[in-house]
Amino acid sequence: MKRYVSILLVCFLISGCAKQEIIDRIKIVQSVGFDVQGDIFKSSGTYASYQKKELLRLMNVEAQTFGGVWLPQNTKSDDQIVTGQIRTIVISEKFARKSIQPLAMSLLRDQVVSNNATIVISKQEVSTIMSEALKNPPFYLSDLIKQNMEKGNTPLTNAHSVLNQYYGEGQDVYLPVLDQDENGLIHLDGVGVFKEDKLRLLLTEKESLLLKLLKDKSKTMIGSYEFRRRENEPIYFKILYGKRNISHDQNDSVVISLKLHIQLRELPKTISSVSNSDLLDLKHDIEQHFTSEISDMLKKFQMNAVDPIGFGELYRSNHRNWNEQEYKNKTYPNIKFEVNSEIIISQSGVGVGAE
Template sequence: MRKPIHALLCTCLVTGCAQEHIVDRINILQSMGVDMDGETIKLSASFPKYIKGAGNQSPITAESNVMYGIFTALTAKSTQPVQMGQMRTLVISEQFARKASTSLAEVINREIIKSSNATIIMTKQSANTIIALSSKKEPYYLSELIEQNMLHGKTPRTNYHTYVNQYYGEGQDVYLPVINEQDGVLSMNGVAVYKGDQIKLWLNSDEGLYLKLLKDKTLTGEYDFTAGPKAMYSLVILHGKSKISLRQNKRVRISLKLSVQLREIPENATLQKQAGMNRVRKEVEAELTKQIKLTLTRLQKSGADPVGFGEQYRRRHKSFNEGEFYAKIYPKLDFDVATKIIILNSGVGS
């Protein structure tokens, strides 16, 4: 019961290396976007400016009723051979994800070498809009924007290999970072979570950070929250670690240990005395604990499992049945979240 709509996305991330090419005589694809218009698949492709020449470049667009025809149509509009081996980003629209034909999945195994740097992201808008705007920037602007947000922001780290593992593995669901445009500016703003072939849930940016804290090996990011009408906290997560333990009584113990730098604290708080430091630490711990648990409960009610609790359960039970786990066990899991904050240094003067 694998997910054919997801498999087809990998078609845009595969490449062969059978021939040798001179770099200034080919178009090296840096990013692609895929949209749907009725039954027609529309693809937008962007090439680095240093290959195409000086000045802003509009992306090349092509369309076809079948995926095989997309690349033929793209080649017909390109002045040089199109190579996909260095492609870093595939942007898919929500409409494409919901409507794409399952026949496209047939293409996935036609090549054997995958682009190791490729990342799949989703947009609620037109993928062409994202590609067109990014193509006006410096080469690889889009992939660097995504990488920066995965490293320092609220976007959980994903790439082609993560996606393949989520897609083929039992006991976990696919999630994709979301990008949108507003007033001519691109920004990462949340995560799309799947259950099977369906987009099940849209997480906002903060919920994306909570997922990141549970999934990433390197825990970094930035976080702001209010604890009252005039009580604002702003902090940078410098590093940390997480541990998830699924116990026999259906209780899930989640432990987070995060080292942070404070940028802003409420006016009536102080870090000069231990009592004030403890108050700030406890408020940050309480907020993160509460919000992470709320996000886990929301995911649980939707039936989606991007954290991979099913995978952890499978490791301990040889007779694991994915359908049975999500029907009978996952809805009854009780999440026990414990957060420990270590304040390493502060950028505030109080």
């Protein structure tokens, strides 16, 4: 009996020390964006407004320091601002090209922001993107990004992986890119790759998928792809899942083996989905296409001195006398890549190809 009484007393003591935060007396920031104009930091944040008719409201502020943007937000708020539920952090392309060091330092020091928060680059001003997001249901922005990472062509990333890439050795940061179409609708548009703390390279949507295939785990190695064969015939298929292996040997060469299971979705009339010879020819063409495209992308990384795949990290794990600068200046530019692609047509689809 005394044991149960002691447990109850401890529970009361713990609950008495907890800080109460009543939901309609705080402002829970769901997404926040950062931009720069000269030496001024600009911030736009969306938060739930439980006492108003609007589901989300937008607050725009300016400050001379990155962390100082929270001060004017507090002065404009009638309730305490809480950042523990931030799902999306948007930075402008201008901010990314200048330096993401203030953001990285803030994430490292601020233990309140979740490691699962997603960081993305916006081609427009952050306030424009955030204003457009207000027209949609709550969590629209975070759900859009999550859907494209889990089922689309965008590689997985979050605040935790960004910090690991930024402060770790032998790898570079990459972030998804947001854009708006002619109707103002927000969509994912490739990936931005950084050299140290500055945006260096913008990848297309197709290159974004190739990066995903070289980085994601097997279960999320999925996406959609289309290309034209030698005869300029369009091919469209879905990647169901895949496996890869990357080895960095002692001779400064890297071998990449990629095995993908695909579902054919649309074929030209010259190809029959029930003809073994047609499917074998198509399989060969897709394998050659992926091998060529991945090889070209890796050469582009070398030319721009960026390593989003993390070949340097793999090299470091196998070499005791690791020197990051020596690797970047001498080893990485001269690496020879061997890419081997294997395609397995798991599903040929229904009603596609030659009749």
